[in-house]
Amino acid sequence: MGKYYTVVSADFFIDFSKSSPCILSRSALQMMYPGSTGNLKDILKESVKSFISPPALISKALLNNSQAKHYVDTFLSHCTRPFTLFLQLCGHNRARQRDKLAHILEDFTSLQDEAERVDAYLHTLSVNSSHIACFGTWILYHTLRIMIMYLLTGFELELYSVHEFYYIYWYLYEFLYGWLISALSRADSFLAENELLYDPHKGKGATKKKQKNKKKSRQHNKDIVYLQALQNMCGGYYKALMGFRLEMKLIIPNPRFDSEQVRYEHRFAPFQNLLTPPPVVYSEFKEMTSFERFQQQPIDSSFLYIAGYKHFYQARKLLETIAPDSEITDLLTICKTNFVVLKLLAGGHKKDSIRPPEFDFSKNKYFATMKIT
Secondary structure (H helix, E strand, O other): OHHHHHHHHHHHHHHHHHOOOOHHHHHHHHHHOHHHHOOHHHHHHHHHHHHHOOHHHHOHHHHOOHHHHHHHHHHHHHHHHHHHHHHHHOOOOHHHHHHHHHHHHHHHHHHHHHHHHHHHHHHHHOOOOOOOOHHHHHHHHHHHHHHHHHHHHHHHOOOOOHHHHHHHHHHHHHHHHHHHHHHHHHHHHHHHHHHHHOOOOOOOOHHHHHHHHHHHHOOOHHHHHHHHHHHHHHHHHHHHHHHHHHOOOOOOOOOOOOOHHHHHHHHOHHHOOOOOOOOOOHHHHHHHOOHHHOOOOOOOHHHHHHHHHHHHHHHHHHHOOOOOOHHHHHHHHHHHHHHHHHHHHHOOOOOOOOOOOEEEOOOOOOOOEEEOO
């Protein structure tokens, strides 16, 4: 039972809260969840084990080491409060959730530091395998999910002006989704390595077992493909928006009365104290998005639209490999439509028009269908 709840609980709580349930339904869910009754530490232990299989939880040598056991138990005990708060915040409305996400990130900053120290100590006790960044990768994975949830909820709550979209999608595309995919890929590698290393049937039918483990170890593959699709969608929006800015199709506030730097710093303020991933300050953002970096390639709106529709095409190809549900179907429709829109714009369609594009979030709260009128 514990392992089952480990796999589905966080995702289910998040998905449930997206449907804007009534307060009675939210309260009932909190009461039904077994982690609310005091055994969350055991559930978290199963979560780490299924996510990355750290040697501390599967190696007999470390399981029988009292000092290693103490370090792991202490660390997981410290994890219970932030994870409890995260599950509890899913019982609030979306605006309250977003406020609380910013505060929870502070707790995860402390967990990152502790996870690094625990991993370093356990690595000194590991004989046949590495323990570097096992607990750290698990904490980083959840930290990144909270960061992404925080930014995406801003679209849902309509907190961003259209002229701000480009740096929100840029941050998601260049950093957060990339880091999250990297964390999952690392976890997959650890799973594959440790399943073979600590296989109790090692030596008996080794070839068949190796093939079975190889297939089993890619348990994060579906999530990785899905995240790669979302990363490409964010890249498509970012480059499309840069094209719109070049053609002056976006309404941008007068800099005499508005500061983009202040807006940027406000939007990403909760990330400033995190150790990993390191925050990207405004000056770095401007440097990394400057067209002067492309000295060998002249940058114009057509170049950006072409780059944008390539991202949406790649996102579509990735999504088509996932078993369809209502969300995937809607995302595919969005990708196809945006691909066509950007391809038309790249060919010069309505190039002289300065009417701002429309962003229709009716199919998805975070990823809009772009329309040129």
